[in-house]
Amino acid sequence: MTNLGPWHTEDFEALSWHDVHVHGFRFASFNKDNGSAELVLDLDYILKWESSADQCLFTLCRAELTFHDVFGLKLDVDYATPKAGMCPFMIDGIHREALEFPTGFKSFRWHIALSWPEGSLRFEAPAFTQALIGTPVVKAGIQSLTSQERDETA
Template identity: 40%
Template sequence: MPEYLWTDRHFDEMSWHDCNVHGLRVVEGEYGAGELILDLDYIVEWLCEAQGCSFRIVPATLRFLEVTNLRLALDYASPGAAMGPFSIHAIERRDEPRERYVAQVWNIAINWPKGEIAFEAKGFEQRATGAPVVSAAQCLRPDERGNHGQAG
């Protein structure tokens, strides 16, 4: 299996559009900061041809470092949605001046169901947890993900 590892230096080359999140963990760290970890199906490549698209997907763990000021909003109730993975629209980051520091503010826009995850973090690391799979769907089946995506 090729090693897939992405960090802050890859941010501008990456897209999380339509990536499905199967698990979310908050891990306590030092001095009130922690980690936000998302288990997701990362779409490495969109393979589009005249007859339609398929997707090269790798199960991955996206870990945000030294997270503070976390806000989560996911609305499964309004659309009457069944519980299942949520889908990312985009991940954005920007620098904002604070009284004693410049914060790196992150926003994860959720396209289904409606929602958003916002926080400050020092950066991220994303690592593949399995082999890439080519699929007609944008979400891997549990047997394609292995034991990954089990937040806990």
């Protein structure tokens, strides 16, 4: 990917979050009037996948993916059933469904499917932004940043 963002809702089709690791999430900017908040995911975003005969190279960068005016959040992340040790969870993909309400308000129903451990995040939000934090790093065979690499980019 040559575009280093920031990215917005209209860029959704050009982005992929497959195998992206999520190190944390938080709520921000609470809107008491409509009961919504921003949902911020702290990611190791994969900007580029390259493969050769003997190795795969991944260009990674810490990023924040922020969904705006989130409502109706359902989290389902199961570390207990596979007896998984605590680690960042990994996104399989992000899907969305367009919504239009009788008032004319437009939004999306989002489904973030997880591949490890099993689970998902589901919610409604009209928009998102994603911004890189720091400088991209090229890694051989590894799709996530170490704690030290993440700290260096903060």
